[in-house]
Amino acid sequence: MTNPLCLRGGRVLDPARGIDRVQDLWIEDGKIAGLGEDAPAALRGNKAVEIIDVKGAVVCPGLIDIHVHLREPGQEEKETIATGTRAAVRGGFTTVACMPNTSPPLDDRPRVEYVVRRARESGACHVLPIGAVTIGQEGNALVEFEDLASAGVIAFTDDGKPVKNAEIMRRALELTKPLGVPIIQHAEDPDLKGNGVVHEGWVSTRTGLKGIPDTAESVMVARDALLAEATGGRVHVAHMSAARTVEILRRAKERGIPMTGETTPHHLVLTDEAVATYDTNTKMNPPLRSARDREALLQGVVDGTIDCLATDHAPHTDIDKDGDFDNAPFGIVGLETALGLYLKALVEPKHLSLSDLILRMTRNPLAVLGREGGTLAAGLPADVTVFDPEQRWTVRAEEFASKAKNMPFEGWELSGTILLTLVGGRIAYRAEVPAGRA
Amino acid sequence: MIANRKDLLGLEDLSADEISGILDTARSMREVLDRPIPKVPSLRGLTAANLFFEPSTRTRLSFELAEKRLSADTVNFQTSGSSVSKGETLRDTACNIQAMGIHLVVVRHQASGAPHYLARVLDAGVINAGDGTHEHPTQGLLDIFTMREHKGRIQGLRVAILGDILHSRVARSNIWGLVKLGASVTIAGPTTMMPADVERFGVEVAPNVDAAIEGADVVNILRIQLERQRAGLYPSLREYSRVHGVTRERLRRAKPDVLVMHPGPMNRGVEIAQDVADGEHSVILEQVTNGVAVRMAVLYLLAAQKGAGDPPTDSGAATGGSTGAATETHTVEATKRHDEPTLSPRR
Numbered sequence: 001m002t003n004p005l006c007l008r009g010g011r012v013l014d015p016a017r018g019i020d021r022v023q024d025l026w027i028e029d030g031k032i033a034g035l036g037e038d039a040p041a042a043l044r045g046n047k048a049v050e051i052i053d054v055k056g057a058v059v060c061p062g063l064i065d066i067h068v069h070l071r072e073p074g075q076e077e078k079e080t081i082a083t084g085t086r087a088a089v090r091g092g093f094t095t096v097a098c099m100p101n102t103s104p105p106l107d108d109r110p111r112v113e114y115v116v117r118r119a120r121e122s123g124a125c126h127v128l129p130i131g132a133v134t135i136g137q138e139g140n141a142l143v144e145f146e147d148l149a150s151a152g153v154i155a156f157t158d159d160g161k162p163v164k165n166a167e168i169m170r171r172a173l174e175l176t177k178p179l180g181v182p183i184i185q186h187a188e189d190p191d192l193k194g195n196g197v198v199h200e201g202w203v204s205t206r207t208g209l210k211g212i213p214d215t216a217e218s219v220m221v222a223r224d225a226l227l228a229e230a231t232g233g234r235v236h237v238a239h240m241s242a243a244r245t246v247e248i249l250r251r252a253k254e255r256g257i258p259m260t261g262e263t264t265p266h267h268l269v270l271t272d273e274a275v276a277t278y279d280t281n282t283k284m285n286p287p288l289r290s291a292r293d294r295e296a297l298l299q300g301v302v303d304g305t306i307d308c309l310a311t312d313h314a315p316h317t318d319i320d321k322d323g324d325f326d327n328a329p330f331g332i333v334g335l336e337t338a339l340g341l342y343l344k345a346l347v348e349p350k351h352l353s354l355s356d357l358i359l360r361m362t363r364n365p366l367a368v369l370g371r372e373g374g375t376l377a378a379g380l381p382a383d384v385t386v387f388d389p390e391q392r393w394t395v396r397a398e399e400f401a402s403k404a405k406n407m408p409f410e411g412w413e414l415s416g417t418i419l420l421t422l423v424g425g426r427i428a429y430r431a432e433v434p435a436g437r438a
Numbered sequence: 439m440i441a442n443r444k445d446l447l448g449l450e451d452l453s454a455d456e457i458s459g460i461l462d463t464a465r466s467m468r469e470v471l472d473r474p475i476p477k478v479p480s481l482r483g484l485t486a487a488n489l490f491f492e493p494s495t496r497t498r499l500s501f502e503l504a505e506k507r508l509s510a511d512t513v514n515f516q517t518s519g520s521s522v523s524k525g526e527t528l529r530d531t532a533c534n535i536q537a538m539g540i541h542l543v544v545v546r547h548q549a550s551g552a553p554h555y556l557a558r559v560l561d562a563g564v565i566n567a568g569d570g571t572h573e574h575p576t577q578g579l580l581d582i583f584t585m586r587e588h589k590g591r592i593q594g595l596r597v598a599i600l601g602d603i604l605h606s607r608v609a610r611s612n613i614w615g616l617v618k619l620g621a622s623v624t625i626a627g628p629t630t631m632m633p634a635d636v637e638r639f640g641v642e643v644a645p646n647v648d649a650a651i652e653g654a655d656v657v658n659i660l661r662i663q664l665e666r667q668r669a670g671l672y673p674s675l676r677e678y679s680r681v682h683g684v685t686r687e688r689l690r691r692a693k694p695d696v697l698v699m700h701p702g703p704m705n706r707g708v709e710i711a712q713d714v715a716d717g718e719h720s721v722i723l724e725q726v727t728n729g730v731a732v733r734m735a736v737l738y739l740l741a742a743q744k745g746a747g748d749p750p751t752d753s754g755a756a757t758g759g760s761t762g763a764a765t766e767t768h769t770v771e772a773t774k775r776h777d778e779p780t781l782s783p784r785r
Contacts, residue, residue: 194669205633206450208550208572208607278551323528324549326570 002382002425003050004028004043010054010386012036014061014376015355016363025059027382030425034378054386057419058354061362061374062094062125062383065335066155067184067238067262067310070096070127072118073111074103079315079403081115082122084335087313087402089421089429091335094383095126096313097369100137101160107132107143112151125423126383128154128369133163133172133183140165142172149179154369157184159238162220164190169224173233180370182234182260185224187245188286192216197326199272199287207276209325212287214242221245225252228259236368237261239312241286243296250305260368262310263297265334265341266408270294274408280321280328281408284314301360302351308364309357311338315404332407336400339387340414347389348415354389382425391417445557445564446736448573449614457579457615463735464583464728470507471731481510481741486542487535490516490567491528494546496702496726497567497577501544504733510542510741528552532559542741545569563740571605577701578611580732582619584725585656588697593620598650598692599641600684601660601709602671604631608701609660613639626650627660628682630671647682654692658699659684662709675708685711689719697721 005027012023012035023036026043033039043049065088071079079087081098088096098115100106106115112129119127131153135141137160145156156176162185163169172183193216198204200211221237225248228235237249240263252259266284271291275282282288300306314331321328334341342361346352352360363374373380395412397405421429449457470476486505490498498516505512515531528547535543536559543562545553550570557564568574586592597616603609603625616623617640625636626644637643644650651657662678672678689696698710698719706712715722 200634202635202638205635205638206610208570208610210550210571211634278554319529324547324552324555326549326551327528 002027002030004033004046004048005382005422005425006049006051007054007059007384007386007420008051010057010059012059012376013355013358015359016061016375017377019376020355025376025384027384027422027425030382032376032378032380032382035376038378052420054419057386057388059384059386060358061376062385062421062423063092063339063361064095064365064374065093065311065313065338066097066128066308066365066369067159067264068096068098068313068335069101069315069331070098071102071315073114077317077403078320080122081118081127082124083401083403084313084315085119085122085124085127087333087335087400089124089423090401090418091337092339092385092387092418092421093125093335094385094421094423094428095128096335097128097130097154099159100130100132100157105132105137106130106153107135107137109144109147109151112148112153116152124428125421128152130155130157130159130184132156133158134168137161139163139168142168142175145172145175145179149181153181154371155181155184155236157186157238159184159186162186162188162190166223166227170227170231173227173231173235177231177233182236182368182370184236184238185220186238187217187220187224189216189219192219197283197287198275199289201272201290203272203276207278209275209278214244214289214293217242217286218244218248221248225249225257225259228252229255229257232258234258234260234370239264239267239286239310240297240300240306241267241289241293243293246296246300246305250300250303253305260307261300261305262308262365262368263301263306264310264312265338265345266332267297268294268301268345269341270408275325278325279408280323280325281332281406283325283328283330284312284332285330298345298351301346307360307368309338309342309360310365311335313402315402316406317403318405321406333400333402333404334407336402337395337407337409337414339416339418340393340395341409343389343416344414382422384420384422385418386420388417388419389415391415393417443740445553445566446575446740447553447557447564447566449575449578449611449618450573452615452618454618454620457582457618460579460732460735460739461583461586463739464579464732467734467738468728468731470734471727477507477509479509480738481505481508484541484741485511485513485539486544486737487538487540488512488514488567489531489535489543489545490514491545491547491552492568494568496729497546500726500729501567501733504730504737507730508734508737510737513540528555529559532556535562536560542737565736565740568607570607572607573611573614574607575611576729576733576736577608578615579736580725580729581608581612581658581699581701582615583732584699584721584728585697587728588721589655592616595621595655596653596693597621597623597656597658598644598654599623599625599658599660600647600650601627601682602631602662602666603627603636603660604633605663605666606660612658613641617641624650624654626682628672628678631666647684648688648691651684651688651691654696656697656699657684657689657692659710661701661703662705675705679708683707683709683711684714686713686717689714699725701725
């Protein structure tokens with residue numbers, strides 16, 4: 001087992017339990033032993049405890065990202081479970097949920113078991129596999145939901161593609177409802193999207209890049225809201241990008257429909273103006289949208305319409321992204337910049353308190369999945385993130401642990417330096433700079 | 439003047455002065471073309487590569503002719519879109535061009551922004567010969583040049599641009615150039631082919647073709663592509679022609695000396711009636727001739743500012759040096775104006 005640890009003198013932030021005070025965090029046998037005075041006296045008197053000074057830093061539950069593409073199996077040139085989870089812990093994440101659009105897709109038990117095994121062998125953090133909704137993600141035949149769930153799948157999605165057929169979506173919701181897991185919808189009407197590559201608006205008009213209207217997303221979210229209401233199955237809307245989508249989700253929640261949503265860092269810090277230079281690192285799906293959409297997303301995060309914050313970490317090789325805009329693949333990496341970008345988008349402009357941001361990156365994503373955890377309660381696995389919210393750092397793709405470097409934030413100066421990431425009480429990442437500030 | 443530019447990617451990037459400078463140079467080139475032996479040695483020793491990733495006849499011929507009139511060596515690369523497999527090819531093509539020591543690259547590509555990519559990675563000057571639905575700057579320039587030849591000015595002209603604005607790179611280049619030079623541009627076309635926020639170009643959007651033509655000095659008619667019908671953007675050619683086609687009847691609303699323009703190739707009887715295409719107002723074939731002059735001007739200006747060529751002057755006798763050492767042996771006279779009567783062929 002791991003050695004007993006004490007994270008000494010940090011600001012312990014456990015938003016789900018309303019805790020925000022400077023105190024020690026004690027860890028034993030890979031689990032949270034207690035906070036401050038509440039920790040067992042025997043442990044506090046134990047000379048063998050390794051003390052790590054984290055004064056001036058924030059100590060919070062390990063960050064959770066429920067939207068990550070690890071690319072294994074099949075696209076290991078882009079990312080592997082080993083490199084993707086190392087990127088995760090470098091970004092302060094202790095759990096990632098991985099998307100099933102691998103090659104082949106995660107649509108049967110042996111494939112899921114492969115990912116679970118590889119995660120155990122090579123993963124630096126917890127990996128929760130998400131299964132496909134349909135065989136081959138082709139939108140026709142349903143997967144064996146119960147078998148996949150018993151193999152460890154925690155949600156279902158055809159992410160990368162939507163479940164287009166309303167009848168299939170209806171049946172999937174009906175069949176997953178008893179399992180208590182959501183269908184994560186990549187909401188995008190394929191006909192409205194066409195072969196679009198950027199948000200349809202002034203930037204698409206000016207650049208001649210084919211537009212994707214915001215309605216491509218919101219039409220499907222509206223449909224799914226009706227299906228969720230009718231079936232009682234849970235729908236989670238992946239990577240929300242459009243103002244209309246926020247409005248639909250807000251109304252659905254008001255009506256008591258079992259529906260949740262997430263957004264990404266890039267949709268909160270950038271708008272479609274970023275694509276005007278044809279930089280393929282600004283090509284993502286859903287596309288960067290207008291300033292008005294961005295405002296609506298921020299509002300949705302603040303008022304809780306958007307439950308949680310993910311990354312949609314989507315690694316691609318340099319070669320994949322090197323060329324003209326139309327032919328480049330969609331997506332950017334996000335694990336190693338997420339906290340900094342969310343601080344920049346939400347906390348620095350005072351839209352959210354630090355505590356409310358952490359809630360949306362820890363407890364809330366697990367709640368979306370219907371799971372416990374995401375707190376520092378005694379007895380839970382010691383998944384802990386320590387970061388300095390003030391210390392600035394500069395984004396350098398060459399320093400990433402991810403295999404992929406595709407993102408438009410090179411050279412950005414961000415706050416929120418990750419100092420220490422503990423997974424099950426084990427030090428999974430430790431910054432080279434000394435913990436705590438001089 | 440585009441004196442410190444490596445590339446010509448679009449008219450959006452150019453100032454009014456730069457555009458006027460190109461048009462002035464094109465006037466001199468037009469005079470060259472009207473001579474018995476329409477050739478000057480300005481680009482001797484330079485190599486231009488015409489990279490056409492999308493089928494094109496007239497634009498490619500026009501560029502090739504322009505290059506030959508300026509005595510450049512030319513190489514052509516033409517491929518259909520489907521045979522080019524994705525981004526690697528553009529990258530590999532770029533690497534090959536770089537390795538071959540090409541001086542000027544003329545590129546037509548089905549992806550908007552592809553020339554911008556090449557411009558970033560190549561030392562050669564890049565001329566956009568049409569990228570996706572983005573821009574076609576030399577077409578915009580030749581249209582504006584043709585207008586200026588006839589009307590003597592651009593400032594204050596009323597120009598109607600009609601048809602499929604959404605997919606038209608010709609429309610975008612025309613609009614940028616015309617608005618910068620002070621024309622008043624009105625557009626009209628099917629509502630399914632109006633780009634989002636199009637008024638932000640500084641154009642007026644007319645409710646229909648008739649309203650757009652009303653009082654126009656110039657009517658520029660865009661080609662309608664058959665595949666737009668398959669995509670459901672208009673119901674049928676018959677419907678398109680009835681609602682948006684420019685007929686002699688509709689043209690009566692324009693000024694009596696209206697110019698009728700079309701970038702070609704025309705769908706006669708669809709967007710433009712037969713008797714309008716061949717009528718007394720049509721300058722459509724003149725556009726083709728002017729296209730060569732405008733492309734000569736662009737090639738010349740980019741080559742000259744690169745320090746790789748000499749101005750098309752009689753004093754360019756220094757060009758007798760070896761072709762392989764163009765930059766050493768050729769004198770660049772950046773101050774030499776092209777409107778001076780110095781464009782005689784070296785014979």
